[in-house]
Amino acid sequence: MADVKQRNGFLGFIRVLWRGINITRQAILNLIFFGLLLIIILAAARRPLPLQDKTVLVIEPRGQIVEQYSIDPAQRVLARLSGERMQQVQLRDLLTVLRHAAGDPRISAVLLDTSDLQTGTWTFATLRQLGHAIEQFRASGKPVIAWASGYDQGQYYLAMHANRVLLDPQGGVLFTGLDSYQPYFKGLLDKLGVDVHLFRVGQFKSAAEPFLLNGPSPAAQEADGYWLGGLWNQWLDAVAKARKLSPAQVKSDVDNLPAGVAAAGGDLAKMALDEHFVDALATRAQLIRELRAYAAPGQDGHGFRAVSFGDYLARVQRERRIDDxxxxxxxxxxxxxxxxxxxxxxxxxxxxxxxxxxxxxxxxxxxxxxxxxxxxxxxxxxxxxxxxxxxxxxxxxxxxxxxxxxxxxxxxxxxxxxxxxxxxxxxxxxxxxxxxxxxxxxxxxxxxxxxxxGGVTTTPWAxxxxxxxxxxxxxxxxxxxxxxxxxxxxxxxxxxxxxxxxxxxxxxxxxxxxxxxxxxxxxxxxxxxxxxxxxxxxxxxxxxxxxxxxxxxxxxxxPFDRFLMSLGDSALASIALDHGITVPRWLAAFAPRAAGPLxxxxxxxxxxxxxxxxxxxxx
The missing domain is CATH 3.90.226.10 (2-enoyl-CoA Hydratase; Chain A, domain 1)
Structure with a gap:
């Protein structure tokens, strides 16, 4: 009898536990369902606001500029619906938006904020192409204002194409030149007893050297120095042309960085202004006042009328001709x-x-x-x-x-x-x-x-x-x-x-x-x-x-990913965000992250x- 009571008690506990889990599951699903239902109701009650005249297009690329997303659709949608900006933006989308905005009479100017843009030596080709697109937008007679909390040399390579380059007074412009360093593993492999066999053709084919040497070979240093030097000279020429300086002057400012910092009393923003890399120093409040010259006041009577890059891209995509x-x-x-x-x-x-x-x-x-x-x-x-x-x-x-x-x-x-x-x-x-x-x-x-x-084989090569x-x-x-x-x-x-x-x-x-x-x-x-x-x-x-x-x-x-993408890019998402309705950020954090390692x-x-x-x- 005692054994039967124990079994019944254990089974009763399991039933209660399962009932609790089931109730919790249903509650979570209901929350998600009613949240989506609320978004749909709001969409039915209120149509998206039309884009008005004297609107500034705000482009704030965050993370990397890529040819195609490596982040899956679910993560992209969750990031948007949680109010977070994604860590990737497609080059084609940036080019499309700039091209469309140039001919859009409602867009009066572009604000380019590169503070959160991730760049490096190997993104200069992308940045050059975007810079050309910015210049084409400027040719329409509309200004581009660049502002950032600070510029590295990649961010600056893009921002310099603007009509005016502004910098936060607490920021700086830091140019360090280009380098090509990588770790070498021979010492570790030797200690582990790993034998590495390299078979290659080409005097300068140095890709496998990290597994065979403790540093670059003379041939690798010669080749890397040539292409890296060529890339740096192109950077100097482009910056000099954009800022109406001589390449020699830009090179001197970079090479003599410590002297420039000392002359500015350690104030990197002042140094950037003195060396003519920026046009003015401006806080965000001062930036807003400057943009008011090109835009109507915001809905609350403050700020300025603006449309974000993501919202404007969604509008452009909705307006595209389907039957073409x-x-x-x-x-x-x-x-x-x-x-x-x-x-x-x-x-x-x-x-x-x-x-x-x-x-x-x-x-x-x-x-x-x-x-x-x-x-x-x-x-x-x-x-x-x-x-x-x-x-x-x-x-x-x-x-x-x-x-x-x-x-x-x-x-x-x-x-x-x-x-x-x-x-x-x-x-x-x-x-x-x-x-x-x-x-x-x-x-x-x-x-x-x-x-x-040890063992035996049937042929010399087995x-x-x-x-x-x-x-x-x-x-x-x-x-x-x-x-x-x-x-x-x-x-x-x-x-x-x-x-x-x-x-x-x-x-x-x-x-x-x-x-x-x-x-x-x-x-x-x-x-x-x-x-x-x-x-x-x-x-x-x-x-x-x-x-x-x-x-x-x-x-x-x-099909389900397509549905998610259409939801994230739709007017529903914009309306929900306008109402302050977002997906919890902890939920967005569960989305898988793109693999970054080689x-x-x-x-x-x-x-x-x-x-x-x-x-x-x-x-």
Whole structure:
């Protein structure tokens, strides 16, 4: 009886616990349901306010500027509905908004706040293109006011294109020049007993040096110093032109930073003003007063009438023509490391990107393709899958133009080389034509902890790639021959595509990195410019004139994700936010975050020779 009572008591406890969990679950679902219902009711009761005259467009990019989101739709929507700004903004959206706002009589000016923009050495090509878009907006007769709590040299590279550059009095403008440092792991690998075998072709193919050396080789220092110096000189020239200074003066101000700080008494804002990098110092309140010259007062009679970048983009997208029968130029984005297998946006899956090119080629409405490349490369085979589709598209009579973003090096150049034309920004990092193979084995590592291997084989080569065994020198020689052949294919392919001799390309290949301008001077690039230039060239090659539309061809979005995106970009979201109704921020924090670390070596399989066309010259 006692056992029966205990069982009944335990089962009763479980039933009560389950009932409590079920009630809690239903309560949470009801809260979410009624919250969405309230948003719908508000939307029905009140239509979105029309955009009024004398409105300032506020552009405050937060995080990174990317070619395509690597953050999934659910996280993007949750961020918007929780009142948070996303950590990514698409370049195409910024360009679209600036282009549309230039012809919108309701937009009287643009406020550009770069305080939360994340930039670096490898984003200058993107920033240059955005700067050109800002100058085109200014050509409409409307001003652009840049303001920030402080500028690094990337943020400034964008802000300097404004009519006026303002700085918070407690901020500063800090230019430090460019560098290319990376960690070297040889000492650690030696201590662990890991044997690293490198197979490469190219005097300057230094991507694997961190696993073999304790510092850069003389060849790597020579090559890196050349392209990095070229990039820095372009930065100096651009800043000098924008601020009506001489490049020598800008260089002197940067080189003599400590003296400038001392002369300003440690006041970085005053130093920036004295050196003419900013036009004035202004608090946010002073900024608002200045903007009142271009905008009507805000709804409360204070501030200024403004529309955010996100809201204005949603309006532009809603106003686009849906029934458009004009011929199309398809844009396929290849951004990130090139890796085998299916990949999410932000990383290039060779088969997936090849499928998108094939899809565009087989679409009768698509007359030309722009392959937008922002990649330091990766594994050779998936890169080759993409290149083949580019070649097949050209053979089918549809022009392909490669548009290089911040980085299009090594494998990024591989997938570009067979395009009809290659377009790069002067600040693009490209070249690095070379391949290498890496093989790791760990018999010494195992020996350190008393583990040894032994056994029998049926042939001399069975178990040759068992990472617990030493690498046979004959196997190493065979691998090097494979890498040699891969390099010949790469250089030969570039030579054929560029209409040059093998020797001419080999002389500028060797794994050496170039800026876009340096590559253009050496015949690796056809034209300098951004994606708009590439689209115009594609239209020209397809004989479309100016009557065409541009469509991004991307992986199919799941129906539920599409619903979430439409909800986040809809008037419902804007109305809810206007009413102060937001999703709790703790809920948004549960959304998955995009992976930031380098994934190339993570994709390497133990016991296998991994062959790469990769350049460790990306972010």
């Amino acid at each position: 029968n004009r011929p199309e130029i398809a844009v396929v984005v290849a951004e990130g490391d090139i890796i085998s297998g299916p990949q999410k946006p932000g990383t290039i899956g060779g088969a997936e990107t090849a499928r998108l090119i094939r899809q565009a080629r087989e679409d009768k409405d698509v007359k030309a393709i722009v392959l937008r490349v922002n990649s330091p490369g990766g594994a050779v085979y998936p890169a080759e899958l993409i290149r083949r589709e580019v070649q097949l598209t050209r053979a089918a009579g549809k022009p392909v133009v490669a548009s290089m973003g911040n980085v299009a090096a090594s494998g990024g150049y591989w997938i570009s080389m067979d395009a009809d034309q290659i377009v790069a920004e002067p600040d693009t990092i490209t070249g690095s034509i070379g391949i290498f193979g890496l093989y790791f084995n760990i018999p010494q590592t195992l020996a350190k902890i008393g583990i040894h291997t 178990g040759a790639f068992d990472m617990t065994r030493p690498l046979d020198p004959q196997v190493g020689a065979a691998i090097q021959q494979i890498i040699d052949k891969g390099y010949l294919d790469f250089v030969g392919g570039v030579a054929k595509a560029r209409g040059k001799s093998f020797d001419a390309i080999n002389a500028i290949a060797q794994g050496r990195v170039w800026t876009g301008r340096q590559a253009y001077e050496r015949g690796l690039v056809d034209k300098l410019g951004g994606i708009d230039t590439a689209i115009a060239l594609a239209a020209q090659d397809a004989r479309l004139g100016k009557d065409y539309q541009v469509r991004y061809v991307e992986p199919r979005i799941k 994934q190339l070596l993570q994709s390497a399989r133990p016991g296998k020779v991994n062959v790469y066309a990769y350049c460790f010259c990306g972010p």
